[in-house]
Amino acid sequence: MALLEVNNLHAYYGNIHALKGISLQVEEGEIVSLIGGNGAGKTTTLRSISGLIPPKPGAITLGGEDLSNHKAHELVSRGVAMVPEGRGVFAKLTVLENLEMGAFHRTDKDGIIADLNSVYELFPRLAERKKQLAGTMSGGEQQMLAMGRAMMSRPTLLLLDEPSMGLAPVLVEAIFDTITEINKNGTTVLLVEQNAHMALQVAHRGYVLQTGTIVLSDSAKELQRNPMVQKAYLGIE
Amino acid sequence: MSQRFKDIDYIGVFLWVFRAIIIVLVIYGTVSKLFLGVGNEYTIETWIDFFVSGLSQGSLYALIALGYTMVYGILFMINFAHGEFFMSGAMTSTVLVATFLSASGFLDAQPLVSMLLITAVSIITSISVALLTERIAYRPLRRAPRLVPLITAIGASFFWQYFFRGLFGSALIPFPVPESLQGRWTIFGLEFLRTRVVVMGTTVIALVFLYLFIQRTKTGKAIRAVAEDKDVAALMGINVDRTISITFAIGAAMAGIAGVLWGLVFRQVHFYMGFVPGIKAFTAAVFGGIGSIPGAALGGLLLGVIEAVGPPLFLEGLGIVGAHQLKDVIAFTMLVLVLIFRPQGLIGEKLAEKKA
Numbered sequence: 033m034a035l036l037e038v039n040n041l042h043a044y045y046g047n048i049h050a051l052k053g054i055s056l057q058v059e060e061g062e063i064v065s066l067i068g069g070n071g072a073g074k075t076t077t078l079r080s081i082s083g084l085i086p087p088k089p090g091a092i093t094l095g096g097e098d099l100s101n102h103k104a105h106e107l108v109s110r111g112v113a114m115v116p117e118g119r120g121v122f123a124k125l126t127v128l129e130n131l132e133m134g135a136f137h138r139t140d141k142d143g144i145i146a147d148l149n150s151v152y153e154l155f156p157r158l159a160e161r162k163k164q165l166a167g168t169m170s171g172g173e174q175q176m177l178a179m180g181r182a183m184m185s186r187p188t189l190l191l192l193d194e195p196s197m198g199l200a201p202v203l204v205e206a207i208f209d210t211i212t213e214i215n216k217n218g219t220t221v222l223l224v225e226q227n228a229h230m231a232l233q234v235a236h237r238g239y240v241l242q243t244g245t246i247v248l249s250d251s252a253k254e255l256q257r258n259p260m261v262q263k264a265y266l267g268i269e
Numbered sequence: 270m271s272q273r274f275k276d277i278d279y280i281g282v283f284l285w286v287f288r289a290i291i292i293v294l295v296i297y298g299t300v301s302k303l304f305l306g307v308g309n310e311y312t313i314e315t316w317i318d319f320f321v322s323g324l325s326q327g328s329l330y331a332l333i334a335l336g337y338t339m340v341y342g343i344l345f346m347i348n349f350a351h352g353e354f355f356m357s358g359a360m361t362s363t364v365l366v367a368t369f370l371s372a373s374g375f376l377d378a379q380p381l382v383s384m385l386l387i388t389a390v391s392i393i394t395s396i397s398v399a400l401l402t403e404r405i406a407y408r409p410l411r412r413a414p415r416l417v418p419l420i421t422a423i424g425a426s427f428f429w430q431y432f433f434r435g436l437f438g439s440a441l442i443p444f445p446v447p448e449s450l451q452g453r454w455t456i457f458g459l460e461f462l463r464t465r466v467v468v469m470g471t472t473v474i475a476l477v478f479l480y481l482f483i484q485r486t487k488t489g490k491a492i493r494a495v496a497e498d499k500d501v502a503a504l505m506g507i508n509v510d511r512t513i514s515i516t517f518a519i520g521a522a523m524a525g526i527a528g529v530l531w532g533l534v535f536r537q538v539h540f541y542m543g544f545v546p547g548i549k550a551f552t553a554a555v556f557g558g559i560g561s562i563p564g565a566a567l568g569g570l571l572l573g574v575i576e577a578v579g580p581p582l583f584l585e586g587l588g589i590v591g592a593h594q595l596k597d598v599i600a601f602t603m604l605v606l607v608l609i610f611r612p613q614g615l616i617g618e619k620l621a622e623k624k625a
Contacts, residue, residue: 084503104504106506116500132490133491
């Protein structure tokens, strides 16, 4: 059985039927990319899995445990961490305080310190800026902080929403390298991206989402070769 | 030249003139009072007394204003029932504890223990009332348009006023002040009313505790995180509803402390006592910059001082008789001026789009 199983998930924003019964699986240790255009339902999928939007209806299980009836704050201790779209760092908190918030549900002080050090190792820039207010940092640094903060909860499943958004190309490369590294250290990653090119390069498998339904799913390599994906998302005629 | 005149915006000119008139009046009043001797019968000691009584009154405003500003900071809602949290603590502790302690003589025998006991009951009552109000009246409206919880808050305010009127009656109830807190203390060769010293001292302690709590503790950091972004806070594993309840509870605890101090200063409590202090504290919070905790403290102190020093200083200088009765006019004129000229308050920040 897969680590994350989403079955026939529906979601609504008011009267808008944003997800029309999508199903997807993420195996332990994988990086899975969810690609699609604006309004396809990528963010909605992540927000449903992380508990911010109640599924109506739909089943979401993580490691066999049903997640669909839990609120967002109860899912963190069950191993789900999410880096929201636009990074969502707490601008008026310091870098260190932001990271502490990531470990909010944990009580193992030694473990928290150990994880803090490994986050600093992953992003040395954050160590330099510990005491700085998060809102005063650049977009790339904020993205690092948001990812480091998510890692502070020691997640089994990391959800990343548009990690490359608004970043310079060189930073995009760095962020995707880090995603690969986080994955190699044992965290399963579900990634949502408009930058399909980068997303399919790091991912093992991918799903293509169009107006609330999954239209295609395959290994990342096959998707890169698929003419429809090439035309619509990779800009190759 | 003609181009320049075209750019003039008439509202801007009107506001500029308005501001100039207020400033001229204040300066003219002050100068004529202090230097031209228009009935300047006050000694330097009297001025210090005005100032200190202003500080002590301002401390009370500051304590109450914290509740407004913290709830606004986290929910962007003006909790107009906050004055009732203050009243509920003051009334309940007076009727159930202070009166009894005074009658038994324990109040004068053990003033410190008694005051702590009275304050504890006041805080517990205020917190209970606040948590009930939040849970029953505000939480179901979390996603409603902003006007809805505002109106609900006004309704809740009336509810609690008449609830406590029904419970304890509509008479003025005397608040017993321990003998050891009556009269004056001499500090640095100046005499101060003991109750005022207690009010200011307690406020400073409460403010320091609150500051450390918000800055240093995990819960304090969670409050700041929720104030910034509720969804992301939830993604961190922070229970947003619980954090909002804690915020209400802290604001109410400050109001409960203020309730007892108010009793010490004014020596009576009443079911309607929350209304005017509530509005004044709201003014103080807006003055300092609503949403900002240091702003509420500063706004409260300044409002108290301006209310106390303003009438004898520039109102009497303008030849106004019975100027002290006009202190409310000063407070609310200040509210209007702040809203017109500096809506973000003294040290508040301009509201971001999503909050506005």
